Amino acid sequence: MSVSHQMTDxxxxxxxxxxxxxxxxxxxxxxxxxxxxxxxxTEPQTVADLTSDTFVAAISSYxxxxxxxxxxxxxxxxxxxxxxxxxxxxxxxxxxxxxxxTGCRPxxxxxxxxxVRRIDAEGPGRAAFERLAALNAxxxxxVELVDLVGLPAKEAAAVxxxxxxxxxxxxxxxxxxLRTENGSWTP
Amino acid sequence: MSSFEDxxxxxxxxxxGQELAAGSRIRQRRPSLAAAAVFAVAVAGVAAVGLGTxxxxxxxxxxxxxxxxxxxxxxxxxxxxxxxxxxxxRQRGIPIRVLxxxxxxGNTKMYTxxxxxxxxxxxxxxxxxxxxxxxxxxxxxxxxxxxxxxDEHGEVILLMTGGRPAKGEVASCLRGDMASMxxxxxxxxxxxxx
Numbered sequence: 001m002s003v004s005h006q007m008t009d010x011x012x013x014x015x016x017x018x019x020x021x022x023x024x025x026x027x028x029x030x031x032x033x034x035x036x037x038x039x040x041x042t043e044p045q046t047v048a049d050l051t052s053d054t055f056v057a058a059i060s061s062y063x064x065x066x067x068x069x070x071x072x073x074x075x076x077x078x079x080x081x082x083x084x085x086x087x088x089x090x091x092x093x094x095x096x097x098x099x100x101x102t103g104c105r106p107x108x109x110x111x112x113x114x115x116v117r118r119i120d121a122e123g124p125g126r127a128a129f130e131r132l133a134a135l136n137a138x139x140x141x142x143v144e145l146v147d148l149v150g151l152p153a154k155e156a157a158a159v160x161x162x163x164x165x166x167x168x169x170x171x172x173x174x175x176x177x178l179r180t181e182n183g184s185w186t187p
Numbered sequence: 188m189s190s191f192e193d194x195x196x197x198x199x200x201x202x203x204g205q206e207l208a209a210g211s212r213i214r215q216r217r218p219s220l221a222a223a224a225v226f227a228v229a230v231a232g233v234a235a236v237g238l239g240t241x242x243x244x245x246x247x248x249x250x251x252x253x254x255x256x257x258x259x260x261x262x263x264x265x266x267x268x269x270x271x272x273x274x275x276x277r278q279r280g281i282p283i284r285v286l287x288x289x290x291x292x293g294n295t296k297m298y299t300x301x302x303x304x305x306x307x308x309x310x311x312x313x314x315x316x317x318x319x320x321x322x323x324x325x326x327x328x329x330x331x332x333x334x335x336x337x338d339e340h341g342e343v344i345l346l347m348t349g350g351r352p353a354k355g356e357v358a359s360c361l362r363g364d365m366a367s368m369x370x371x372x373x374x375x376x377x378x379x380x381x
Contacts, residue, residue: 022207023196026196026199027192027196030192030195034191048191048195051191051195052195052198055195055199056199056202056203059199059203059206059207060203060206062207063207107191108190108194110190111190111191111194113190114190114191114192115191118191165262165317166317168344169317169318169344169345172344
Protein backbone atom coordinates (compact mmCIF):
# COMPACT_ATOMS: atom_id res chain seq x y z
CA MET A 1 0.00 0.00 0.00
CA SER A 2 2.90 2.28 0.40
CA VAL A 3 3.33 4.09 -2.81
CA SER A 4 6.69 4.77 -4.33
CA HIS A 5 7.26 8.40 -5.13
CA GLN A 6 10.74 8.13 -6.53
CA MET A 7 11.40 10.57 -9.34
CA THR A 8 13.64 9.82 -12.27
CA ASP A 9 16.71 11.90 -13.05
CA UNK A 10 14.89 13.34 -16.03
CA UNK A 11 12.05 14.45 -13.80
CA UNK A 12 14.41 15.98 -11.26
CA UNK A 13 15.97 18.07 -14.00
CA UNK A 14 12.80 20.12 -14.58
CA UNK A 15 12.86 23.63 -13.20
CA UNK A 16 10.54 24.12 -10.22
CA UNK A 17 7.31 26.03 -10.69
CA UNK A 18 7.30 25.64 -14.46
CA UNK A 19 4.46 24.05 -16.41
CA UNK A 20 6.73 21.05 -17.04
CA UNK A 21 7.53 20.96 -13.37
CA UNK A 22 3.86 20.78 -12.50
CA UNK A 23 3.27 17.88 -14.86
CA UNK A 24 6.05 16.00 -13.11
CA UNK A 25 4.47 16.74 -9.75
CA UNK A 26 1.14 15.56 -11.12
CA UNK A 27 2.46 12.35 -12.69
CA UNK A 28 4.58 11.44 -9.68
CA UNK A 29 1.80 11.87 -7.17
CA UNK A 30 -1.41 11.05 -9.02
CA UNK A 31 -1.52 7.42 -7.81
CA UNK A 32 -0.82 8.34 -4.20
CA UNK A 33 -3.46 11.08 -4.11
CA UNK A 34 -6.06 8.81 -5.76
CA UNK A 35 -5.24 6.08 -3.23
CA UNK A 36 -5.58 8.59 -0.39
CA UNK A 37 -9.19 9.23 -1.43
CA UNK A 38 -9.87 5.58 -2.35
CA UNK A 39 -9.24 4.74 1.30
CA UNK A 40 -12.02 7.13 2.22
CA UNK A 41 -14.59 6.54 -0.50
CA THR A 42 -15.61 3.60 -2.67
CA GLU A 43 -17.72 5.57 -5.13
CA PRO A 44 -15.66 6.24 -8.32
CA GLN A 45 -17.28 9.62 -8.94
CA THR A 46 -16.42 10.77 -5.43
CA VAL A 47 -12.81 9.64 -5.75
CA ALA A 48 -12.62 11.34 -9.14
CA ASP A 49 -14.07 14.59 -7.82
CA LEU A 50 -11.80 14.75 -4.79
CA THR A 51 -8.73 13.95 -6.90
CA SER A 52 -9.74 16.58 -9.44
CA ASP A 53 -10.39 19.19 -6.76
CA THR A 54 -6.97 18.54 -5.29
CA PHE A 55 -5.12 19.01 -8.55
CA VAL A 56 -7.21 22.02 -9.58
CA ALA A 57 -6.31 23.68 -6.28
CA ALA A 58 -2.70 22.64 -6.81
CA ILE A 59 -2.39 23.98 -10.34
CA SER A 60 -4.08 27.22 -9.30
CA SER A 61 -1.61 27.82 -6.50
CA TYR A 62 1.48 26.25 -7.99
CA UNK A 63 3.09 29.65 -8.52
CA UNK A 64 3.14 30.16 -4.77
CA UNK A 65 4.64 26.74 -4.02
CA UNK A 66 7.94 27.25 -2.27
CA UNK A 67 10.19 24.16 -2.41
CA UNK A 68 12.20 25.49 0.53
CA UNK A 69 9.20 24.89 2.75
CA UNK A 70 8.67 21.25 1.84
CA UNK A 71 8.48 18.70 -0.94
CA UNK A 72 5.81 18.82 -3.66
CA UNK A 73 4.41 15.59 -2.27
CA UNK A 74 3.92 17.03 1.22
CA UNK A 75 2.41 20.16 -0.34
CA UNK A 76 -0.06 18.06 -2.37
CA UNK A 77 -1.11 15.98 0.61
CA UNK A 78 -1.71 19.19 2.53
CA UNK A 79 -4.09 20.27 -0.24
CA UNK A 80 -5.75 16.82 -0.38
CA UNK A 81 -6.31 16.97 3.35
CA UNK A 82 -8.09 20.32 3.05
CA UNK A 83 -10.11 19.15 0.05
CA UNK A 84 -11.36 16.16 2.00
CA UNK A 85 -12.19 18.30 5.04
CA UNK A 86 -14.22 20.61 2.80
CA UNK A 87 -15.92 17.61 1.22
CA UNK A 88 -16.93 16.32 4.66
CA UNK A 89 -18.20 19.75 5.64
CA UNK A 90 -20.25 19.97 2.44
CA UNK A 91 -21.61 16.52 3.05
CA UNK A 92 -22.56 17.48 6.58
CA UNK A 93 -24.45 20.48 5.26
CA UNK A 94 -26.30 18.36 2.72
CA UNK A 95 -24.92 20.46 -0.08
CA UNK A 96 -23.05 17.57 -1.55
CA UNK A 97 -25.77 16.55 -3.96
CA UNK A 98 -26.10 20.09 -5.27
CA UNK A 99 -22.35 20.34 -5.75
CA UNK A 100 -22.27 17.00 -7.54
CA UNK A 101 -24.99 18.07 -9.94
CA THR A 102 -23.55 21.45 -10.73
CA GLY A 103 -19.79 21.11 -10.69
CA CYS A 104 -18.69 17.74 -11.93
CA ARG A 105 -17.75 16.32 -15.24
CA PRO A 106 -19.43 12.93 -15.74
CA UNK A 107 -16.94 10.09 -16.01
CA UNK A 108 -16.59 8.10 -19.21
CA UNK A 109 -16.99 4.34 -18.95
CA UNK A 110 -13.26 3.63 -19.22
CA UNK A 111 -12.48 6.24 -16.55
CA UNK A 112 -15.00 4.64 -14.22
CA UNK A 113 -13.46 1.24 -14.89
CA UNK A 114 -10.00 2.68 -14.25
CA UNK A 115 -11.11 4.19 -10.94
CA VAL A 116 -12.90 1.01 -9.90
CA ARG A 117 -9.61 -0.85 -10.45
CA ARG A 118 -7.78 1.69 -8.34
CA ILE A 119 -10.42 1.55 -5.60
CA ASP A 120 -10.31 -2.26 -5.60
CA ALA A 121 -6.53 -2.19 -5.47
CA GLU A 122 -6.73 0.01 -2.41
CA GLY A 123 -8.87 -2.58 -0.58
CA PRO A 124 -6.05 -3.65 1.77
CA GLY A 125 -5.29 0.03 2.37
CA ARG A 126 -8.91 0.64 3.29
CA ALA A 127 -8.85 -2.34 5.66
CA ALA A 128 -5.72 -0.99 7.33
CA PHE A 129 -7.30 2.44 7.51
CA GLU A 130 -10.36 0.95 9.21
CA ARG A 131 -8.09 -0.60 11.84
CA LEU A 132 -7.06 2.93 12.78
CA ALA A 133 -10.63 3.85 13.68
CA ALA A 134 -9.99 3.50 17.40
CA LEU A 135 -7.33 6.20 17.31
CA ASN A 136 -8.06 9.86 17.73
CA ALA A 137 -8.06 11.87 14.52
CA UNK A 138 -4.61 13.36 15.05
CA UNK A 139 -2.93 10.01 15.72
CA UNK A 140 -4.81 8.34 12.86
CA UNK A 141 -3.60 10.93 10.41
CA UNK A 142 0.00 10.54 11.55
CA VAL A 143 -0.09 6.75 11.14
CA GLU A 144 -1.78 6.96 7.76
CA LEU A 145 0.68 9.43 6.28
CA VAL A 146 3.77 7.57 7.55
CA ASP A 147 2.73 3.90 7.56
CA LEU A 148 0.24 3.78 4.70
CA VAL A 149 1.27 6.62 2.38
CA GLY A 150 4.96 6.17 3.12
CA LEU A 151 5.86 9.80 3.78
CA PRO A 152 8.96 10.44 5.87
CA ALA A 153 8.02 11.77 9.31
CA LYS A 154 9.34 15.22 8.49
CA GLU A 155 7.10 15.50 5.42
CA ALA A 156 4.09 14.12 7.26
CA ALA A 157 4.66 16.69 10.00
CA ALA A 158 4.67 19.42 7.35
CA VAL A 159 1.39 18.13 5.90
CA UNK A 160 -0.33 18.16 9.26
CA UNK A 161 1.30 21.37 10.39
CA UNK A 162 3.08 20.12 13.50
CA UNK A 163 6.72 19.73 14.40
CA UNK A 164 8.55 16.50 13.58
CA UNK A 165 8.88 15.84 17.30
CA UNK A 166 5.14 16.17 17.86
CA UNK A 167 4.52 13.83 14.96
CA UNK A 168 6.89 11.21 16.38
CA UNK A 169 5.04 11.37 19.70
CA UNK A 170 1.75 10.82 17.89
CA UNK A 171 3.23 7.89 15.97
CA UNK A 172 4.72 6.31 19.04
CA UNK A 173 1.47 6.65 20.96
CA UNK A 174 -0.66 5.38 18.09
CA UNK A 175 1.52 2.38 17.24
CA UNK A 176 1.66 1.38 20.90
CA UNK A 177 -2.12 1.49 21.10
CA LEU A 178 -2.56 -0.43 17.85
CA ARG A 179 -0.21 -3.10 19.09
CA THR A 180 -2.03 -3.31 22.40
CA GLU A 181 -5.43 -3.61 20.78
CA ASN A 182 -4.58 -5.77 17.79
CA GLY A 183 -1.58 -7.72 19.03
CA SER A 184 0.48 -6.24 16.24
CA TRP A 185 0.47 -3.39 13.79
CA THR A 186 1.61 -4.09 10.30
CA PRO A 187 0.03 -1.83 7.71
CA MET B 188 -0.69 6.12 -16.59
CA SER B 189 -4.41 5.55 -16.92
CA SER B 190 -7.41 6.91 -18.70
CA PHE B 191 -8.58 8.99 -15.78
CA GLU B 192 -5.08 10.26 -15.06
CA ASP B 193 -4.57 11.36 -18.66
CA UNK B 194 -8.00 12.88 -19.07
CA UNK B 195 -7.77 14.82 -15.84
CA UNK B 196 -4.40 16.12 -16.96
CA UNK B 197 -5.91 17.23 -20.26
CA UNK B 198 -8.70 19.02 -18.40
CA UNK B 199 -6.22 20.71 -16.11
CA UNK B 200 -4.14 21.96 -19.01
CA UNK B 201 -7.20 23.06 -20.97
CA UNK B 202 -8.85 24.92 -18.09
CA UNK B 203 -5.83 26.09 -16.10
CA GLY B 204 -2.88 25.94 -18.49
CA GLN B 205 -2.74 29.69 -19.06
CA GLU B 206 -3.00 30.31 -15.35
CA LEU B 207 -0.07 27.98 -14.78
CA ALA B 208 2.01 29.60 -17.50
CA ALA B 209 1.27 33.11 -16.23
CA GLY B 210 2.07 32.21 -12.66
CA SER B 211 5.33 30.42 -13.34
CA ARG B 212 7.27 33.39 -12.04
CA ILE B 213 7.65 32.85 -8.34
CA ARG B 214 6.07 35.68 -6.49
CA GLN B 215 8.19 37.60 -4.08
CA ARG B 216 6.76 37.42 -0.63
CA ARG B 217 6.54 40.43 1.60
CA PRO B 218 8.68 39.48 4.51
CA SER B 219 8.44 41.54 7.59
CA LEU B 220 4.84 42.62 8.20
CA ALA B 221 3.24 39.20 7.95
CA ALA B 222 5.97 37.54 9.96
CA ALA B 223 5.79 40.19 12.65
CA ALA B 224 2.03 39.80 12.89
CA VAL B 225 2.31 36.03 13.25
CA PHE B 226 4.95 36.46 15.93
CA ALA B 227 2.81 38.99 17.80
CA VAL B 228 -0.21 36.68 17.73
CA ALA B 229 1.92 33.75 18.88
CA VAL B 230 3.32 35.71 21.80
CA ALA B 231 -0.09 37.09 22.76
CA GLY B 232 -1.55 33.59 22.70
CA VAL B 233 0.79 32.26 25.35
CA ALA B 234 0.15 33.16 28.95
CA ALA B 235 3.39 32.05 30.53
CA VAL B 236 6.49 30.21 29.40
CA GLY B 237 9.26 28.68 31.44
CA LEU B 238 12.48 27.58 29.80
CA GLY B 239 15.52 25.84 31.20
CA THR B 240 18.80 25.44 29.40
CA UNK B 241 20.92 22.33 29.64
CA UNK B 242 23.91 20.59 28.16
CA UNK B 243 22.65 21.24 24.65
CA UNK B 244 24.00 24.76 24.91
CA UNK B 245 21.47 27.38 23.88
CA UNK B 246 18.68 24.86 23.32
CA UNK B 247 16.23 24.83 26.22
CA UNK B 248 16.40 21.48 28.02
CA UNK B 249 12.75 21.82 28.92
CA UNK B 250 9.83 24.18 28.47
CA UNK B 251 6.60 24.60 30.35
CA UNK B 252 4.01 26.70 28.57
CA UNK B 253 0.69 27.72 30.09
CA UNK B 254 -1.91 28.54 27.47
CA UNK B 255 -4.81 30.96 27.86
CA UNK B 256 -7.31 28.09 27.64
CA UNK B 257 -5.87 26.57 30.80
CA UNK B 258 -3.92 23.78 29.15
CA UNK B 259 -0.22 23.29 29.76
CA UNK B 260 2.42 22.07 27.30
CA UNK B 261 5.50 20.36 28.67
CA UNK B 262 8.44 19.57 26.44
CA UNK B 263 11.74 18.01 27.39
CA UNK B 264 14.97 17.66 25.43
CA UNK B 265 17.06 15.98 28.12
CA UNK B 266 15.97 13.37 30.63
CA UNK B 267 18.36 14.94 33.14
CA UNK B 268 16.22 18.08 33.11
CA UNK B 269 13.19 16.28 34.57
CA UNK B 270 14.07 17.42 38.11
CA UNK B 271 14.27 21.05 37.08
CA UNK B 272 11.06 20.72 35.10
CA UNK B 273 9.29 19.32 38.15
CA UNK B 274 10.69 22.07 40.35
CA UNK B 275 9.40 24.65 37.89
CA UNK B 276 5.99 22.96 37.73
CA ARG B 277 5.82 22.76 41.53
CA GLN B 278 6.78 26.40 41.93
CA ARG B 279 4.10 27.49 39.49
CA GLY B 280 1.45 25.29 41.08
CA ILE B 281 0.92 23.17 37.99
CA PRO B 282 -0.25 19.64 38.91
CA ILE B 283 1.96 17.75 36.43
CA ARG B 284 5.06 15.73 37.19
CA VAL B 285 7.56 14.34 34.72
CA LEU B 286 8.87 10.89 35.67
CA UNK B 287 11.90 9.51 33.83
CA UNK B 288 11.42 5.89 32.77
CA UNK B 289 14.83 4.21 32.75
CA UNK B 290 16.36 0.79 33.28
CA UNK B 291 18.76 2.32 35.82
CA UNK B 292 16.11 3.83 38.08
CA GLY B 293 16.39 2.61 41.69
CA ASN B 294 12.68 2.98 42.37
CA THR B 295 10.72 -0.19 41.67
CA LYS B 296 7.34 1.08 42.83
CA MET B 297 4.67 2.35 40.50
CA TYR B 298 2.86 5.54 41.37
CA THR B 299 -0.66 5.28 42.77
CA UNK B 300 -3.40 6.09 40.32
CA UNK B 301 -6.33 8.08 41.70
CA UNK B 302 -9.17 5.91 40.44
CA UNK B 303 -11.79 8.36 41.65
CA UNK B 304 -10.45 11.15 39.48
CA UNK B 305 -11.59 11.74 35.91
CA UNK B 306 -9.16 11.00 33.12
CA UNK B 307 -6.87 13.83 32.24
CA UNK B 308 -7.56 15.03 28.77
CA UNK B 309 -4.59 14.75 26.56
CA UNK B 310 -3.74 16.22 23.25
CA UNK B 311 -1.20 18.24 21.36
CA UNK B 312 -3.50 20.60 19.58
CA UNK B 313 -1.02 23.41 19.92
CA UNK B 314 1.32 21.56 17.60
CA UNK B 315 4.14 22.00 20.08
CA UNK B 316 6.98 19.59 20.48
CA UNK B 317 5.69 18.19 23.74
CA UNK B 318 2.64 16.96 25.54
CA UNK B 319 -0.32 19.21 26.20
CA UNK B 320 -2.59 18.49 29.14
CA UNK B 321 -5.75 19.95 30.53
CA UNK B 322 -5.07 20.00 34.26
CA UNK B 323 -8.37 21.59 35.22
CA UNK B 324 -9.85 18.19 36.14
CA UNK B 325 -6.92 17.10 38.32
CA UNK B 326 -8.14 16.99 41.96
CA UNK B 327 -6.26 19.04 44.54
CA UNK B 328 -3.21 17.14 45.74
CA UNK B 329 -3.12 14.87 42.69
CA UNK B 330 -0.82 15.28 39.74
CA UNK B 331 -0.92 14.21 36.10
CA UNK B 332 1.98 11.97 35.16
CA UNK B 333 4.10 12.35 32.06
CA UNK B 334 6.61 9.59 31.48
CA UNK B 335 9.88 10.59 29.85
CA UNK B 336 12.04 8.04 28.11
CA UNK B 337 14.87 8.00 25.61
CA ASP B 338 14.52 6.14 22.35
CA GLU B 339 17.29 4.30 20.54
CA HIS B 340 18.29 7.51 18.77
CA GLY B 341 18.78 9.30 22.05
CA GLU B 342 15.71 11.44 21.57
CA VAL B 343 13.43 12.08 24.51
CA ILE B 344 9.87 10.83 24.15
CA LEU B 345 7.14 12.05 26.44
CA LEU B 346 4.09 9.91 26.98
CA MET B 347 0.98 10.12 29.02
CA THR B 348 0.76 6.89 30.98
CA GLY B 349 -2.77 5.94 31.80
CA GLY B 350 -5.51 8.48 31.74
CA ARG B 351 -5.99 9.24 35.42
CA PRO B 352 -3.82 11.42 37.61
CA ALA B 353 -1.71 10.00 40.44
CA LYS B 354 -1.86 10.70 44.15
CA GLY B 355 0.57 10.46 47.02
CA GLU B 356 4.32 10.52 46.91
CA VAL B 357 5.97 11.58 43.68
CA ALA B 358 8.60 9.05 42.61
CA SER B 359 11.88 10.41 41.32
CA CYS B 360 11.73 7.97 38.40
CA LEU B 361 10.17 4.75 37.18
CA ARG B 362 12.15 1.60 36.55
CA GLY B 363 11.83 -0.16 33.25
CA ASP B 364 12.80 -0.03 29.66
CA MET B 365 11.08 0.45 26.38
CA ALA B 366 10.99 -3.27 25.57
CA SER B 367 9.19 -4.09 28.80
CA MET B 368 6.38 -1.78 27.77
CA UNK B 369 5.79 -3.85 24.66
CA UNK B 370 6.16 -0.83 22.46
CA UNK B 371 6.10 -1.61 18.79
CA UNK B 372 9.09 -0.56 16.78
CA UNK B 373 8.16 -0.13 13.17
CA UNK B 374 10.89 -0.78 10.63
CA UNK B 375 10.21 2.65 9.18
CA UNK B 376 10.87 4.43 12.46
CA UNK B 377 11.78 7.93 11.35
CA UNK B 378 15.29 9.19 11.41
CA UNK B 379 15.57 11.90 14.05
CA UNK B 380 15.99 15.44 12.85
CA UNK B 381 18.26 17.49 15.02
